[in-house]
Amino acid sequence: MPKMKLDAIDRKILTALQEDGRLTNVELADRVGLSPSPTLRRVKLLEEAGVIRGYRVVLNRALVNLGLTLFVHISAEGREDIEDSAFVRAVTRLKEVVSCHLVSGEADFLLEVVVPDLAAYDEFLVKTLLKIPGIKTIRSNFVIRTIKPESPLMMDHLQDHSE
Numbered sequence: 001m002p003k004m005k006l007d008a009i010d011r012k013i014l015t016a017l018q019e020d021g022r023l024t025n026v027e028l029a030d031r032v033g034l035s036p037s038p039t040l041r042r043v044k045l046l047e048e049a050g051v052i053r054g055y056r057v058v059l060n061r062a063l064v065n066l067g068l069t070l071f072v073h074i075s076a077e078g079r080e081d082i083e084d085s086a087f088v089r090a091v092t093r094l095k096e097v098v099s100c101h102l103v104s105g106e107a108d109f110l111l112e113v114v115v116p117d118l119a120a121y122d123e124f125l126v127k128t129l130l131k132i133p134g135i136k137t138i139r140s141n142f143v144i145r146t147i148k149p150e151s152p153l154m155m156d157h158l159q160d161h162s163e
Contacts, residue, residue, distance in 0.1 A: 004049045009034060011155035013042055014051070018152030021055045058150070066114045068121060069143040072129070073107035077136045090132045096124050107139070 006014070012032040016023060023031070029039035046052045061067060076087060082102060091100050091111065099112040115121045121140075129138060 004046075004051055006051075006155075010042060010046065010051075013039070013046065015152060015155045017043075017052065017055075061114060065116050068115050068117050069146075070113045070115075070121060071141045071143070072111040072113050073137075073139040073141070074109040074111065074135055075106065075137040076108045077134050085134060087132055087134045094128065096128075107137075113140075 009032055013028065016028055016031045025036050025040050025043070028043070029036040032039060034042075043052070059066075061069065074087070076085070082088060087109070088100075091097055091109070096113050096115055097111050098114050101110045102108065103110045113121070113124070115124055125138070125140070129135070
């Protein structure tokens with residue numbers, strides 16, 4: 001997929017919306033220094049191009065009884081087609097898995113798993129993860145405390161392609 005050419009205004013829009021996705025178009029326009037109409041056009045173009053994939057609410061996991069986050073390293077047994085593997089098909093359906101990444105290093109996959117507590121993870125591990133075919137090893141790392149939560153992606157590294 002070709003990368004969209006983003007100028008300084010696009011980067012300002014993306015930064016502002018990542019910081020506060022509930023900004024009204026008028027507020028966004030004011031922040032980026034445009035009038036509302038061209039700001040809205042730019043946002044629509046960014047959405048249509050897939051640069052903006054969606055809008056969401058970030059929850060306080062502990063306050064909604066999802067107080068345990070783990071990073072689970074999975075090593076696969078074979079080298080089958082990743083896109084069509086039983087593991088990928090299974091893991092993408094699991095509500096406890098909030099992200100799954102194909103990674104380099106000792107593990108093949110890194111999962112972010114969110115559950116209420118250790119008992120819930122024990123049940124998830126034994127009754128679900130260990131039953132997925134093609135897994136050689138599982139290593140779990142428990143999050144003790146989040147030092148830096150998910151934050152906006154940096155936009156300052158992008159080059160201005162408007163000439």
